[in-house]
Amino acid sequence: MAAYKLFVLPGDGIGPEIMAEVEKITAWLTREGIVGFEIEKGLVGGAAYDVHGVAISDADMARAEAADAVLLAAVGGPKWDGVPYDVRPEAGLLRLRKDMALFANLRPAICYPALADASSLKRELVDGLDLMIVRELTGGVYFGEPKQIIDLGNGQKRAIDTQVYDTYEIERIGRVAFELARKRRNKVTSSEKRNVMKSGVLWNEVITALRAREYPDVELEHQLADALGMQLVRRPKQFDVIVTDNLFGDMLSDVAAMLTGSLGMLPSASLGETNPQTGTRKALYEPVHGSAPDIAGRGVANPIAMIGSLAMALRYSFGLGAIADKIEGAISGVLDKGLRTADIAAGAKETLSTAQMGDAILEELRIAFK
Known part of the structure; x- marks a missing residue:
């Protein structure tokens, strides 16, 4: 079984909490022999500034360049509002994009049928978006x-x-x-x-x-x-x-x-040029939401966009669209059962914590692979 090198950057705020749910899934996929991952962790954003005095260190940039794909959770927060402009937490993300030449940002907007009523628009305008x-x-x-x-x-x-x-x-x-x-x-x-x-x-x-x-x-x-x-x-x-x-x-x-009801639902991909020799391309995957410092550490953040970012990595970096489909299907299956985190809890059958939502998606994934 091939092992893909994932460089993981939990970052700030809710970042470590939502990244932990991705690590549950990668560990299970590896353990089951479905797809193997070698995980290496680094620091970015305020977390990197606190240790290195910069938003991302040269050493971690080198690890990002060497990885098959980079997963980033979130950067920033009021703790670092006073730091110099060139080392602010967001500078770490900008450096990753620039140094890795990630010129194409893919931002899907998908409205799951179970969440159509959570949108600020009428259901008929967004259902199936x-x-x-x-x-x-x-x-x-x-x-x-x-x-x-x-x-x-x-x-x-x-x-x-x-x-x-x-x-x-x-x-x-x-x-x-x-x-x-x-x-x-x-x-x-x-x-x-x-x-x-x-x-x-x-x-x-x-x-x-x-x-x-x-x-x-x-x-x-x-x-x-x-x-x-x-x-x-x-x-x-x-x-x-x-x-x-x-x-x-x-x-x-x-x-x-x-339009989809919550920023907590949406992943993104940032892609570089395809290497003509290897057929691979440098890539960074991240949720579109921020670090949400107001809820950090409370275990209530929505991990779906982070898990969806893993699915995008499987699809665009590793050519594993079938596995990506199963992860996205597991997310949809959980939502269809009325399970929600607090940000999408309107009309929910049950409100879950960050870890509980990750567990529920993993259980759906187990069922999909039976």
Whole structure:
């Protein structure tokens, strides 16, 4: 049995609690001989700052680079609000993305039928929702230069962030979106602000040309980012794969996440280029929610997004889609039984702790493999 090297970064807040539930599942899968994992743990975020004075150490970055996949839970919290900007907890996540060249962020928004009533939208708008937002992750305004605050004197300052994209960056994220669409419902919606931003004009031109040249079989539409945000809450099931830049992807994916009822339900994947020699790609998997310091240590956090992130790792890094399907099916099975954590407890048959939810999902998984 092949053993995959997972580098695990529990991080801050509820991170260690939800990561413990993933470790239950990886240990069981290994013990049963279904798929083997070698687990190595590291520090990121505030936890790393407390020990190393940085948001992630060089040694842990090297371990992340050497792993078959990285699982990260959450970073940040008010404890570290006063630390210097370049070593703030979030800098660890940004360094992982940048140094590992993780340019493609996959954010699924799936509404389980059992949770349709937990959405802020009417059931008929979200029941059966299954869309994927593909966000460019290493370019755009978050990384563009110059990025600075200038003192103009007389009590005035000027803040500068630069939105910049090259053709190759747009093409490679576009290919990820078109390839995903071919495996789903064969539709891509590209989003930018070409009406007011030159980067949006180029984005639109490059995506259009890429589709005509390489993916003529895939349906393509363009929507301005603000209009798309409105459409997400008006008629979300019209979308299949949405591809957009770093800034708009950050915002639109959080909008899409709340359509499902809770941020605690949704995993994500951040992928690098495929190595042509090995066929593998560097990848980081994490839930989309934050560290939730207000509930940390109470054992009430929802581990479903973290467990779903493991399923995404099985699917996209290891080619084990059948096992990923069983994990996702186990999550759905637990929800169908009316079992909930506190964040999704409305109408629940039973409210479970973090560990109890992990145990319930593992029990469903055992049944699926019988």
